[in-house]
Amino acid sequence: MKDSRITLKDLAQVLNLSPSTISRALADHPAISEATKEKVQKKAEELGFIPNSIASSFRKKKSHTLGVIVPRIDIHFHSLVISGIEEFAYKTGYNVTIFQSKDSITREKEITKLLQNKMVEGVIVCLATETYNYDHFKKFRKLGVPLVFYDRVPSNYDTNKIVINDFESAFKATEHLIKKGCTRIAHIAGNQSTPIFKARLQGYKSAIKKHHGNLDEKLIIPCKTLSYEEGALCAEKFLKFSPMPDGIFCANDYTAVSVIQVFRKAGIKIPEDTAVVGFSNYPISRVIEPHLTTINDRAFQMGIEAAKLLIRLIEEEKKSIKSETITLETELIIRESSMKP
C-alpha cells in the first residue's frame, strides 16, 4: 500500500471544494447539487481516486466483514457452505474472512479472540468436533456481534442456527428402504455425542419401529469418524451376519460407498441382495456404481441462509433478542443403489 493514493482532501484542493462536499458528492448525498456531483465524480475518475475503505470503516464503525469459522475448508460440505455464504455476502456488499479450526477447540478459541478485535460485524460458525463448551462465544453477544451456527451447532445454548432436519431425513431414508421391501435394515451410525448423528440414529429407529414393530439393536453399528475405511470395517461385519441385512442406511456417503464396494467384491448384489442409502449427496454418490441413493443435505443453501440471517441480524435496528433456528428441507435422491426390482 504505497502512498501514491489520492485522498478526499487532494480532490478537494484540486476542485476548490471542501472535503465534506467531496465526501457527500461521492456518497450521492441528496443535499449536493447535481452539477457538483458530476464535477466531483468526473474528477475522481480522472485522477483515479480510490476511497480508503479502512478509513471509512473506522469512522463508521462498520467493517462490512463477516467472519466464518469452519473445521476445514477442503471438506466438500464446508466448501459448498462457504460458497453459498460468499455468494450472498458478495451480492449484499459484505466481505467474507475465513478461518479453519482444524477441529481443535484451542484453535477455535484463538480464532474467536482474533475475530473480536478484527471488528467483524457478524460470525458464522460450524463447531469443532471437540467443542462442548461455548463460553468463548459469549463475548460476541456482549459486543453486539451476532452469531449464526450451522450444521454442528451448540446444544443447550440459545443462539441462531441453520440446520437440516436430521431426524426426519433419516426417517425418510429408512422408510424408503422399508417401502422397497427390505425387512432387515442395518444402520451405520455416527458419533453419538454429535447431535446430528444422534438424530439420524433416532430417525432410523423411529421408522423401523413404526413399520416393523421391533428393533434389532445388533443391526446398528456405531462409528467414530464415518470414514471410508471405517465403512469397510462395518461392511465386513455385516458380511458375517446371518441372515445378512437386506438394506443399509448409512449416516454418510463415505461409508455407504465403502459398503457397496466391499459387498460387491464379496459377490453381494446391490440393490438386489442389499439396498444401500447414504447421506449428504457427495459428488461421489453419482459416480459410484450403482449410483447411490442419498439425502441432499442442502449445503449450498445452508450457506445462503446463514449469510442471509446473519446480515439481517446485523442490519436490524434493534438487534432482536430472540434467537432463530432455520430448518432446511432435505430431499431424498433415489438412485440405483436402492432400486430393488
Add this chain to the structure above:
Amino acid sequence: MKDSRITLKDLAQVLNLSPSTISRALADHPAISEATKEKVQKKAEELGFIPNSIASSFRKKKSHTLGVIVPRIDIHFHSLVISGIEEFAYKTGYNVTIFQSKDSITREKEITKLLQNKMVEGVIVCLATETYNYDHFKKFRKLGVPLVFYDRVPSNYDTNKIVINDFESAFKATEHLIKKGCTRIAHIAGNQSTPIFKARLQGYKSAIKKHHGNLDEKLIIPCKTLSYEEGALCAEKFLKFSPMPDGIFCANDYTAVSVIQVFRKAGIKIPEDTAVVGFSNYPISRVIEPHLTTINDRAFQMGIEAAKLLIRLIEEEKKSIKSETITLETELIIRESSMKP
C-alpha cells in the same frame, strides 16, 4: 459493534497514564518499564480491553489481509489451495478474504476494483476461464499491492506465479504407460486455449515421440470442460477404435473415472486390456475401482507457497521488481488402473 468497547484512552484514565504509554506497554515496547507493562497488561485483561484493530490498521496502513480470487470455492482443487493459503496466513498473522469469480471476467473485474479500496496488502488469483486480458490487474502494481497467480496464470504477463510442471507431469504419466508395455496410448486433452492443458498435451506428445517414434493424432481427443459426462463420450469413441487403445492418459481425473466405468461396462478389463492414468489425485481416484493412477497436483502445497511468496513480497523492504515463478514438483501416484501384469 456496540460501543461498549473499552479504548486505550479509557485504560489510560483508569491507570493514570498516557495513552501513548498504554499503547507501548501493550505492544511490548522496549522503552517501557516491566512494572508498567505488567500493570497495564493486568488492567487490560481485567477490564476486558480489546484493541480496535481497524483503528490500528488504519493508522499503520496495514490491513494484514490477503485477498483471494478463485473461480469457485466448491471445486476441490481450489478448496485445497485455499486451505493451504489459510493455514500459512493464519500462522503468519494474516487474514484471508475470499471471492469467487464464477469464471466470469465481469465479476473478476468487479472484485479487483473492490479489493483495490479494501486495502488488502496482497492478492492471490486463479484466473477465470474467460480471462485473456489482464489490464484489470495492472492497478495493483501501481498501488504497490503484490499479486501471486496460481494454476490458471496469465501468459505473456510479467508477474508472480505458482505452477506445477504440466509438461513434465504429463510426460511422466505417459512414459509410465509406455513402460507398462502400452503401445497404443490415447490422450483425452483439455481446452487448448488454457496453457496447462496445452502443456499436458505437449508432454504426452513428447513422451510418445521419444519412445514410439511416431504419433497417431487420431488418438488425441480434445474436450472442452473435461467433465465426467464428456469423459463418457470420449470413452464411447475409443470403444469404436480398432485396434482399441491399450493405454489412456486423461488430462484430469473426472474423465479418467468416466472412461474406467464405461470401459468396464463394455467388458474391457482395466488395466489388463487398457491401462488408465488421470491427473490431479482427486479423492475419487482412490475410491474408483480399480483405484486410479494419477498425478498429485500438490494443491494444498500450492496454497502454502502462494501465501508464503505473497507475504514475503508484502514484507520485503524494497518491493522486488523481479517476478518469481515457483514450479512445484508433482508426483505420479501409481495405483491399480495402470498395473498391467
Add this chain to the structure above:
DNA sequence: CTGAAAGCGCTTACAG
C-alpha cells in the same frame, strides 16, 4: 522511561 501532540482519511452534526 513517560507524555503531549499530531495525524492517519474519512464522515457527520452543526452552522450558515
Add this chain to the structure above:
DNA sequence: CTGAAAGCGCTTACAG
C-alpha cells in the same frame, strides 16, 4: 447547497 470543525482509536516522532 456548502463548509469548518470535531473526532473515530490508535501510533509514533519528538521532547523531556
